[in-house]
Amino acid sequence: MILENMLLSNKFFNRTGITLLVMLVILPFAAGLIYALFYSIGFAGAFAKGFTLQHIKAVLYSNDLLSSFLYSLYIALSVIVYSLLLVIPAVAGFHRKINDGKKSFLVYLPLAVPAIVASFISFQVMGKTGVLSSVFFKLGIIKDLQQFPDVVNDVFATSIIATHILMAVPFFLIYFSNLFLTERLQDMSAIAASLGAGKRQILQKLVFPVLLKRGLAAILLYFIFVFGSYEIPLLLGRQQPQMISVLIVRKLQRFNLADVPQGYFLSLLYSLLMLVLLSVFLKLKNKELA
């Protein structure tokens, strides 16, 4: 009876949940951040020699930091914008088919492909001697394989963005098609149409605003995921600039052990930025619930 009361009590679950959250998530994460800070200022690490700001200065004064953050931002924003431009009209037109059991398998399939495999496939398909290039050559569109546009390791990160879009589209299709149904957008579209609204107007004035507003939290989370991606830019990206995760791993694991504290400081900056974005996400989520 006592146990039954205890288990049924919300207070019990709240307290236990918070305790587990603190022990399993917050404490290790906070400890990691503190360790990264100590490492950056010379208080921790195999070669630590006491307090110094030289590693922090080296990061802040280098070109790597700003270019890497801007490059990651450009890629993450591009992926989100292009994906949404593809997905939302598709959801408005085909949400039933997307949720159809058999056909939805095709949508779910790309979600099962790991990022490293996706990047390798892109490398094989989009390279100058890749599948697309060979098809163009066979069709006579290009006279030499070298004439195929430079889309792998290129300055605009074309293949990185394309690969991420291929992975993001299925996720957003499933997410927004469910949202489309729960928000009863089909009924609302029908009402709008009966009042004389055209397809384009419905899309612009109704579907896009409602789905973007309700899905903002998920979009932000996906933005964070792309911003910190590693495998795809590692294979398809350039040596300069590099996405933030690639840069951090380079600093942590390259030939010069003296660069390791710089890697920790970069990790710290990156984590703090993500915390800011997550707090924005929580605010949006709370607004959504309200």
Added chain:
Amino acid sequence: MKILQYIIYIFFFGIIVSGCHTSSEEKNIDPLQTSWETIVQEAKGHTVNLMMWQGDPQINKYIADYAAPALKEKYGITLHALAGQGNQIVSILMNEKEAGKKYGDLDMCWINGETFYQLRQLDALYGPFTDKLPNAQYIDFSNKFINTDFQEPVNGMECPWGNVQLCLIYNKDKVNSPPKNRAALAAFVQANPGRFTFGADFTGLTFLKSLLIDIAGGNQTLKGKFDEVLYKKYSAELWDYINGIKKYFWKEGKTFPASVASIHQMFASGELYFTMSNNDGEVDNKVAIGTFPSFARSYVMDGGSIQNSHYLGIVKTGKNKAAAMVVANFLISPIAQLQKNKPAVWGDGTVLQYNKLPDSIKKQFDTLSQRKYGPDRAVIQPKALEELAPEYMIRLNDDFRKYVIEQ
């Protein structure tokens, strides 16, 4: 309710404390202080975790299909290969050291040069142990390319395992006469834009080091400890040379491949006319297994190329040092080195001295098929350059980014 909270706290505290407690499984026997027979006896039944580069299926096959079964059968040792190379090994062992772990998960590692230097800095290697290995009697320790690693005497702290020399690999159908010197290479690159590059990795840095030594007028100039003045003088010339022709490189020199594996792939597909390998036997191996088409040929430029050895290190925090020593002893045995030397298996150069080998093994080395696609070792040996002090590589790595990639 509060009691349950305390139980959770105590539970996690227990986990943390148990995590700090080191394993008591290890034995107190120090293999360096005991006989080889005792070491072999002690090794039986143990598992050795060997961290090694696993980027080549043939090398993985050698370990999985040849070395591991032989070790199991002869010594009752389970050899477990883990994927990871230089920087990852250093990272793992550095983290273990920082965490104050007395015993870690790694027993052995495949290393050379800069990793040896970094692990020595961390005091993460066990030894000196090679004197204890019976098969070390066959190793050519009089060879400067074997007894010294990046200008640092190995002194028994790592066991020589293979010896290789950097080669340029070219497409013979597209390159009639491969460039033999820096000027010819520059002319070729200009005449064939987009067909040449090198990686921002270990192999690419070895290529840059070879050019640096050539620019400095040979091995004697940069031999010994790192010299800042000499480095600045000759590296400036090196960056001028690279920057002068980089607009004719693959992708107009605006980026460089992250690894030699992707250069190999572009070479095989015909996108690039050149790739390179740290292993002078690799071209025969890659053609034999079908990775490279038969148009692949390799050579060394007149200015020479770096020759170096790769080694097996035993980790100081490893739990099974005796078993690791038995593994190292097996891998340098004449029969295991012979197997590794076969072009269709790995094509890795041996570290054993021919004259010291038993006659039966000598004959087998003699009857190994001659190289068809790469030059024989005897031909390129006179062009072999010694590795420079590790600081040269660290500086070249940083400055290559600063003065070439970021320009």
